[in-house]
Amino acid sequence: MRLLRSAVCVLALAAPFTIAPPATAQPADTMAPTAPTAPTATSAAAPAALSPQPQQLVQRPDGFPITPVVGLVRTARTDADAERVVRQALDRAGVRTVRTTDGADPGTPTTIWLGRSASVLTALGVKDSTGLPAEGYVLAAGRDRDDRAQVVLDGVDGDGTYYAAQSFAQLIQRRTGQDWLPGVAIRDWPTMRYRGAIEGFYGTPWSQADRLDELSYLGEHRMNTYEYAPKDDPYHREQWRDPYPADKLAQLAALVDRARQNKVDFTFALSPGLSICYTSEADFQALIAKFEALYDVGARSFNVPLDDIDYNTWHCAADKAKYGTGGGAAGRAQSDLLNRVQREWVETKPDVAPLQMVPTEYYNVSETPYKQALREQLDSDVVVHWTGIGVVPRTITAAQAAQAKAVFGHNILIWDNYPVNDYAAGRLLLAPYTGREPAIADSVAGVISNPMNQAAVSKVALYSFAELGWNPAKYDAQASWRQALAERAGGDPATIAALQVFADLNTYDGTLHPESAPVLGAAVDQFWQLWWSGRHAQAIAVLRPRVNAIVAAPATIRAKVVDPAFTDQAESWLKATELWGQAMNRALDLLGALDAGDGAAAWTARQRMNALVTQAKAIRDSRLPHSGTYPRIGEGVVDALIAEAARVHDRWLGVQPGRTATTSLGTYQDNVPARMIDGDPNTFYWSDGAPTTGSEVRVDLGQPSAIGAITLLMGKTSSPNDYIHSGVLEYSSDGTRWTELTRATTAEVRATAPAGTTARYVRYRSLSASDYWLVVREFTVETIGGHTTTLTASGTPAPAAGSSFQQAVDGNPDTAYVPSTAPAAGDSLTIGLSAPRELAGLTVLQRSAGTADVEVQVGGGWQRVGSVSSAYAELPVADLRAEAVRLVWKSGTPEVAEVVPLWTDTPLATVSVGNERTDVVRGVASTFTVDISADRNTDVSGTLSVAAPAGWTVETAASVTVKRGFTQSVPVQLTPPSDAGLSNVDIPVTFTVGQTSFDTVLPVAVRPRTGATNVALHRPVVASSIEPGTSFTAGLAVDGDTTTRWASGYNDASWLQVDLGTPTRLGKLVLRWEAAYGSAYTIQVSDDANTWTTATEITNGDGGTDTLWLDTTARYVRMQGVHRATQYGYSLYELEVYPAQ
Incomplete structure (x- = not known):
C-alpha cells in the first residue's frame, strides 16, 4: 500500500516517455500513434482507450487476438491482487488455459509478465518504470521478433502493478471469435496523492454491501482513498468514546480487507467534537483506543473530523481555563489534541499514513485566529481537509486552492461536497462534475467526493472524480460524464440515451448546477416560442417525442443498466420520471384539445394530468432525508410546463386568474412556494x-394589474438568517424586462410602487451568494382597482372534510366543492355576485358529474337557462343581468371543480408590448413582438397597424386571427432611418376588430449605428488591481477571448481602463461579466487619463452582458466600480468598445 509522507506527486519525478530502441530493427515511426484501421488478423479495430486517461499512451500497430492459451509469468514484483485482476480479465476474454510460471518463459503464443521483464521490454522497445512516482506503471503490449504476443505490467510498486492490471483489463476489446488487445506503450502515474470518496453525509448511511461494492469500484478506477465517516453512525460521532460492538467491528474489518484487495486506503474517521474535553487524558485515551481497535483489524489511515461543531462551546471547564475563548482558542486546543495523536501514536507506527483532520472552518480561505492557530501550531504532517469557498462551491479555482494551502499552512485535501444530496432532499444529482480547475493539483494533495445516500448512483460522479484526480490536465467534464453513463449502460446506445434523459432531469443542485433540466428546458422554451407564435400543432409535434423519451427512459434503464443496485436505489426517481412524463403528455393533450376547440377533451386531459402529478408527489424513497418529500424531477421545467398548460386552459375557460408563487431555488421537504402567498405568516416557503x-x-398576479404596496417577509424565529442578504425588488409586465423598485439587505422588505405602475410579475432577486438558505413567510402585492366580480358560493349539502363551497368558484379548477352526502331534493349550489353583471354564458366543470338545472337570478327571481349532466358543460346565456347563479341538484353525487361565468363586457381582445423602452439602431432592423389575446370565449380576427414616424419602415402581419383564450405573439420589424434623431419615440400600435380598436404604445430609444470593429481589442489596458494569488491580469479583458478574464481585488472602488490610442467617437460599450459582476458602476471617459467625466452610470447591474450606449468622444475609457455584487472583486471576460458611425 502507498502510505507516503509526501502529500503531492511531483510530475518532475516522472521521466519523459521514451521508447528504447527495439532489439530488432524497425522503421523509425513504428511506435508512433497510428489511426485505427479496419480489423484484420494483425490490426485493432479501435484505438486504445482508458479511464482515467493515462499520462502517456502511444498506440502501436502490433495488436493481437487473445489466444485460448495464455502464459502468466510471476516475477519478483508480482502483486497477488494484480494477478487476480488479470485472471478475471482473461476469463472474461474466453481464455481456457493459463500456464503460470515463476519467472520462466512459458513459450505460449500470448504471454503476460506480471511485473518487470527487462528482456521483454527491450524486445518491445519500451523503457521500464524506473523513475516513476508512487503508484506509477508501464504497460507494454505488442509482438516480439518471433511474432509472439507479449504483455508487460511493470508497476513501480504493488499499487502500480495493480493499476497496470486494471488498465490491461480495460484495454481488451470484445470481438466475435477472439477478443483483441491493441498494441500499446503506456507510461502512467497519478497526479494527485488522494483520490476517492468520503462517506461523510447525513441521513441513511450506506449498507455493508454498498461499501464493499464501492471499494471494488474505487480500485477498478484507480482511486486509492475511502474514508469512513458516516454522520449517522453513532460510534463515529455521538458515541465516539464507546468501542464498536463485535459485530460492527467485524464489518469494518471486512471493509478494511476489501479495501486492501483493491489498493484502497481505508481511512477511519472519528469525530469527537460534539463532546470532547481537549484537556482530558481519558478522552485522549478513548480516541487512541478507538484507533487501536481499527488498527488491529488492518486500518492504516486515520482522520479526526472537527467539522459541524460550535467551537465557541467548551465541554469542560478545564478547556476554557487553559485555552480561553474564541476561534484562536479552539484552534490551539484542536492542535494540541491532534499533535498528540500524530506524535504519540501515528509516528510510533511506521505503516500508518499521516493523520488527517477536518477543521471547523473548512469552507473558506479568510484569515482568522482559528486558522492562524492551526497554521502555526498543528504538526506539519497533518493533512487538512477543505471544501472550497463555501460548503458546496460552484467552482474551486487554482488560486483558491493556493490560498487554502497558504492560510492553513498544511497539505490540503479537498473534501468536495458533490454529488452529496443530504442537503437536497428529494434529489438525485447526476450532472457532470464541473467547476474544478485542473490546476488545483498544483496546490492540493487530492480531491475526494462526498457522495449521495445512494451509493451505486453516486458512481456517475465518482467516475469523473477518478479522472480529475489521476490526470487533471486531460480532464473534460462533459466527456467524462458521458463515459460514466456509458459505463453504467454497458455501452448500449439506447441505454446511454435513456440515462442521459434521466440525468438531465436530475441536474439541479442549486450550486454547481443552478439550472434545472437544461436540455429539456431548452426544448420547452422552443415549444412555448412556437406556441405563442400561433404554431400550436408544430409546437406539440416538436416536443412530443422528447416527452415520450422521458416516459420510456425508466423502463430501458431498469432492463439494461448493468448494475442492479443503480436501478434499485434510483427506483423512486425512475417511477416519478414515468409519472411526470405521462403528466407532460397529458398537458400536451390538453393544449391540443384547446387548439381544436374541444373543451370536454381538454378537461378530461387536465384531470388525468393532475392525477398523475398527485401520484408522482406521493412517492417516497426509503432513505433519509428523502423519505420526507417526493422525488424532484426536472423541477422548475417539468412542473412549470404542466402549470403553464393549466394556466392556458384557465384563460381559455375564462377563469378569473389567481396568483401563483415560484422560485428559481429548490424546495425543502413540503415547504412549497405557494406558502409565500397563502396569507398566513406562520407558514413559509423554505429553499433546499x-x-x-x-x-x-x-x-x-395572473394578469397585468395596477400595483401598490409590496411586503416581503423572510426568515423565521428558528432560522433568522434564512433570507436574501442583498437583494433587489423588481416588477415586470412580461416577465422579461424588469424595473427596479428598491434594494435591501434586511429580512423584511417593504416598498410602494409609483402611482400608475402596472405589472403582472413582482420578484425579489439575490445580488450575491449567501451561506444561508431562504425562508419566505409572506410575499404580498397590493393590486389597485380593476373590473372584477367577487363570487361567493353557498348551499347544501354541506361540504365534506377538507372541501368548501368556495372551492367551486376559487379560480382554481384543480380544487373542488365535494358534498359530504349525496344531494337531496331541493339542495343546490348557489353562487352570489358582488354586484349585478351581464352574463353571456356559464361553464361548469365537474370531477364526478351530477345532474342539475342551472338557474340565473334576475331582478330577484330565478330563470332556468339549461341543465348540466356531464363533467364538462357550456351553457349560453342571453345577456341576462345576473345577481346570482345556482345549480339545483336532480341526481348523482357531484364534485364541482369550477363554475365559470362569462361576461358580456369582457373585451374581445387585449394588446400588449411590454412597457420597458427598448433600443433601436439607426438604419438597422429590430424585431419586437406584439401580444394579442382573445379574451372572450370566441376566436378573434382583426388587422394590426403600427404607426411609426415618417421615414421608418414597418414589416408585420396585416391580419391576425387569435383562437379563443389564446395569446399570440406577432413579430413586428422596425427600421429607423439612418438619420433618425437620437431620442425616445413612442410608437402607437392598434389591433382593430370590426369597428373596435385596441391600442397600446411601443416605447423605443433610437441609438447610433456603430462599427463592427472592437477598437479596444489588444489595446493598452491597466487596472487598479488583480485578484490576489491569480494571474487574471488586465490584458485578459481586451484579448478577444471570452474564456479568459480580468479579476480585480476585493474592493468596491476597483477600476479597469483602456487606451484607444486616439480620440474616438464612442457609440457602444459591451461588458461581458463573469460571475463576479458590478451591481453598480460608472463608465468614465478622458482625453488624458487624468481628468475623467462620467459618460453613463449603472445602478442596477445584474451581470451577464451589459450593452451601454454612449454619445461622446474620448481616448480613454474606464469601468469604475461602485459596488460589487459578490464577495469577490469585479471580473470581466471582455470590455468591448465600438465607435459610432
Whole structure:
C-alpha cells in the first residue's frame, strides 16, 4: 500500500516517455500513434482507450487476438491482487488455459509478465518504470521478433502493478471469435496523492454491501482513498468514546480487507467534537483506543473530523481555563489534541499514513485566529481537509486552492461536497462534475467526493472524480460524464440515451448546477416560442417525442443498466420520471384539445394530468432525508410546463386568474412556494439550498394589474438568517424586462410602487451568494382597482372534510366543492355576485358529474337557462343581468371543480408590448413582438397597424386571427432611418376588430449605428488591481477571448481602463461579466487619463452582458466600480468598445 509522507506527486519525478530502441530493427515511426484501421488478423479495430486517461499512451500497430492459451509469468514484483485482476480479465476474454510460471518463459503464443521483464521490454522497445512516482506503471503490449504476443505490467510498486492490471483489463476489446488487445506503450502515474470518496453525509448511511461494492469500484478506477465517516453512525460521532460492538467491528474489518484487495486506503474517521474535553487524558485515551481497535483489524489511515461543531462551546471547564475563548482558542486546543495523536501514536507506527483532520472552518480561505492557530501550531504532517469557498462551491479555482494551502499552512485535501444530496432532499444529482480547475493539483494533495445516500448512483460522479484526480490536465467534464453513463449502460446506445434523459432531469443542485433540466428546458422554451407564435400543432409535434423519451427512459434503464443496485436505489426517481412524463403528455393533450376547440377533451386531459402529478408527489424513497418529500424531477421545467398548460386552459375557460408563487431555488421537504402567498405568516416557503447571485422568488398576479404596496417577509424565529442578504425588488409586465423598485439587505422588505405602475410579475432577486438558505413567510402585492366580480358560493349539502363551497368558484379548477352526502331534493349550489353583471354564458366543470338545472337570478327571481349532466358543460346565456347563479341538484353525487361565468363586457381582445423602452439602431432592423389575446370565449380576427414616424419602415402581419383564450405573439420589424434623431419615440400600435380598436404604445430609444470593429481589442489596458494569488491580469479583458478574464481585488472602488490610442467617437460599450459582476458602476471617459467625466452610470447591474450606449468622444475609457455584487472583486471576460458611425 502507498502510505507516503509526501502529500503531492511531483510530475518532475516522472521521466519523459521514451521508447528504447527495439532489439530488432524497425522503421523509425513504428511506435508512433497510428489511426485505427479496419480489423484484420494483425490490426485493432479501435484505438486504445482508458479511464482515467493515462499520462502517456502511444498506440502501436502490433495488436493481437487473445489466444485460448495464455502464459502468466510471476516475477519478483508480482502483486497477488494484480494477478487476480488479470485472471478475471482473461476469463472474461474466453481464455481456457493459463500456464503460470515463476519467472520462466512459458513459450505460449500470448504471454503476460506480471511485473518487470527487462528482456521483454527491450524486445518491445519500451523503457521500464524506473523513475516513476508512487503508484506509477508501464504497460507494454505488442509482438516480439518471433511474432509472439507479449504483455508487460511493470508497476513501480504493488499499487502500480495493480493499476497496470486494471488498465490491461480495460484495454481488451470484445470481438466475435477472439477478443483483441491493441498494441500499446503506456507510461502512467497519478497526479494527485488522494483520490476517492468520503462517506461523510447525513441521513441513511450506506449498507455493508454498498461499501464493499464501492471499494471494488474505487480500485477498478484507480482511486486509492475511502474514508469512513458516516454522520449517522453513532460510534463515529455521538458515541465516539464507546468501542464498536463485535459485530460492527467485524464489518469494518471486512471493509478494511476489501479495501486492501483493491489498493484502497481505508481511512477511519472519528469525530469527537460534539463532546470532547481537549484537556482530558481519558478522552485522549478513548480516541487512541478507538484507533487501536481499527488498527488491529488492518486500518492504516486515520482522520479526526472537527467539522459541524460550535467551537465557541467548551465541554469542560478545564478547556476554557487553559485555552480561553474564541476561534484562536479552539484552534490551539484542536492542535494540541491532534499533535498528540500524530506524535504519540501515528509516528510510533511506521505503516500508518499521516493523520488527517477536518477543521471547523473548512469552507473558506479568510484569515482568522482559528486558522492562524492551526497554521502555526498543528504538526506539519497533518493533512487538512477543505471544501472550497463555501460548503458546496460552484467552482474551486487554482488560486483558491493556493490560498487554502497558504492560510492553513498544511497539505490540503479537498473534501468536495458533490454529488452529496443530504442537503437536497428529494434529489438525485447526476450532472457532470464541473467547476474544478485542473490546476488545483498544483496546490492540493487530492480531491475526494462526498457522495449521495445512494451509493451505486453516486458512481456517475465518482467516475469523473477518478479522472480529475489521476490526470487533471486531460480532464473534460462533459466527456467524462458521458463515459460514466456509458459505463453504467454497458455501452448500449439506447441505454446511454435513456440515462442521459434521466440525468438531465436530475441536474439541479442549486450550486454547481443552478439550472434545472437544461436540455429539456431548452426544448420547452422552443415549444412555448412556437406556441405563442400561433404554431400550436408544430409546437406539440416538436416536443412530443422528447416527452415520450422521458416516459420510456425508466423502463430501458431498469432492463439494461448493468448494475442492479443503480436501478434499485434510483427506483423512486425512475417511477416519478414515468409519472411526470405521462403528466407532460397529458398537458400536451390538453393544449391540443384547446387548439381544436374541444373543451370536454381538454378537461378530461387536465384531470388525468393532475392525477398523475398527485401520484408522482406521493412517492417516497426509503432513505433519509428523502423519505420526507417526493422525488424532484426536472423541477422548475417539468412542473412549470404542466402549470403553464393549466394556466392556458384557465384563460381559455375564462377563469378569473389567481396568483401563483415560484422560485428559481429548490424546495425543502413540503415547504412549497405557494406558502409565500397563502396569507398566513406562520407558514413559509423554505429553499433546499443557499441563494446564489440571481436566485429569485416571484409572484405572478395572473394578469397585468395596477400595483401598490409590496411586503416581503423572510426568515423565521428558528432560522433568522434564512433570507436574501442583498437583494433587489423588481416588477415586470412580461416577465422579461424588469424595473427596479428598491434594494435591501434586511429580512423584511417593504416598498410602494409609483402611482400608475402596472405589472403582472413582482420578484425579489439575490445580488450575491449567501451561506444561508431562504425562508419566505409572506410575499404580498397590493393590486389597485380593476373590473372584477367577487363570487361567493353557498348551499347544501354541506361540504365534506377538507372541501368548501368556495372551492367551486376559487379560480382554481384543480380544487373542488365535494358534498359530504349525496344531494337531496331541493339542495343546490348557489353562487352570489358582488354586484349585478351581464352574463353571456356559464361553464361548469365537474370531477364526478351530477345532474342539475342551472338557474340565473334576475331582478330577484330565478330563470332556468339549461341543465348540466356531464363533467364538462357550456351553457349560453342571453345577456341576462345576473345577481346570482345556482345549480339545483336532480341526481348523482357531484364534485364541482369550477363554475365559470362569462361576461358580456369582457373585451374581445387585449394588446400588449411590454412597457420597458427598448433600443433601436439607426438604419438597422429590430424585431419586437406584439401580444394579442382573445379574451372572450370566441376566436378573434382583426388587422394590426403600427404607426411609426415618417421615414421608418414597418414589416408585420396585416391580419391576425387569435383562437379563443389564446395569446399570440406577432413579430413586428422596425427600421429607423439612418438619420433618425437620437431620442425616445413612442410608437402607437392598434389591433382593430370590426369597428373596435385596441391600442397600446411601443416605447423605443433610437441609438447610433456603430462599427463592427472592437477598437479596444489588444489595446493598452491597466487596472487598479488583480485578484490576489491569480494571474487574471488586465490584458485578459481586451484579448478577444471570452474564456479568459480580468479579476480585480476585493474592493468596491476597483477600476479597469483602456487606451484607444486616439480620440474616438464612442457609440457602444459591451461588458461581458463573469460571475463576479458590478451591481453598480460608472463608465468614465478622458482625453488624458487624468481628468475623467462620467459618460453613463449603472445602478442596477445584474451581470451577464451589459450593452451601454454612449454619445461622446474620448481616448480613454474606464469601468469604475461602485459596488460589487459578490464577495469577490469585479471580473470581466471582455470590455468591448465600438465607435459610432
